[in-house]
Amino acid sequence: MTVTVDKVQVADEAQVIACIVRGETHLFHDLIRPYERSVYVMVLSLLQNEADAEDAAQEAFLKAFRNLAKFRAESKFSTWLISIALNEARSKLRQKKARKIESLDSGSEEDGHVSPAILRDWREVPSDALERMEVRRMIQLAIADLPGIYREIFLLRDVEELSVNESAEALGISIGAVKVRLHRARMMLQQTLAPQLKQVNPKRRWFPWL
Amino acid sequence: MVIDCKHVWEHISGYLDSSLEASELNEVQKHLEHCEICSAILDSTRNILILTADERVFELPLGFSERLHARLDEEMQRIA
Secondary structure, three states: OOHHHHHHHHHHHHHHHHHHHOOOOOHHHHHHHHHHHHHHHHHHHHHOOHHHHHHHHHHHHHHHHHOHHHOOOOOOHHHHHHHHHHHHHHHHHHHHOOOHHHHHHHOOOOOOOOOOOOOOOOOOOOHHHHHOHHHHHHHHHHHHOOOHHHHHHHHHHHHOOOOHHHHHHHHOOOHHHHHHHHHHHHHHHHHHHHHHHHOOOOOOOOOOOO | OOOOHHHHHOOHHHHHOOOOOHHHHHHHHHHHHHOHHHHHHHHHHHHHHHHHOOOOOOOOOOOHHHHHHHHHHHHHHHHO
16 A cells, blocks of 8 residues: 555545544444454454454444544554554453453563574465465464464554554554564464464365365 | 574564664575575565465454444434
8 A cells, every 4th residue: 555545544534533523423334344354353362252352342343433532633543443442352351350361461571582483495375275264273273372462463563464653552562562572473473383384285175075 | 794593583573574774684684595494484484474464364253244333323323
């Protein structure tokens, strides 16, 4: 996406938001459509349960709607929305005292190195491999297994493609912390997934009756 | 200066984001030219990032959008 398009989009968004605040509430439906998936993926990453995630995502969108007049254009709407969603998911976690809180805290030390999986050669795994449920599942599980602080940053940067600055803002952490955590997250995923994906044979034929 | 593999691993994320300083980039590139292990680590990491970014990995549950917008409609009618 070019910078110009991005600017136009942001300007349009600001206008749409102003209209909604003035009473054209139905426009909120269109405003959020591009972000439904991002919000869902982020809350799912914390809650690890589809029903809870859908619930938290709905709550987050409702909160964004009710508080839209408080939105300030210094941040992007998407970043604002994602921080509301993360807060919603975190408060749900606290209510449920879910076990994931533990992993959010236990991953908070930021020293120590992550060594990658050592390979002598790598044959590209094509995106077509994702048509296979087992490959999608492999990737989902590897991401779900990351300690919370690494999972969050990885999803924001590499799945939802927020910039380093936007990720720092959404998580309320420094840019340095974003870079360090992202590096560890990527190395952890390489460590887990590279050996597994290496077994994926792109030429394997798919028999639907098996 | 010759750098070792472990040093290169610390820069893989920055390399993929094109955020290394010129001197670091130069060292890493020189190392990659002759080290098949680090090249395979870099290639696999890049490949994994392409796969994880694919929309097919995380899909919205069926009917998610419909349920969300119905709930928003209720809220809008409530405050109207």
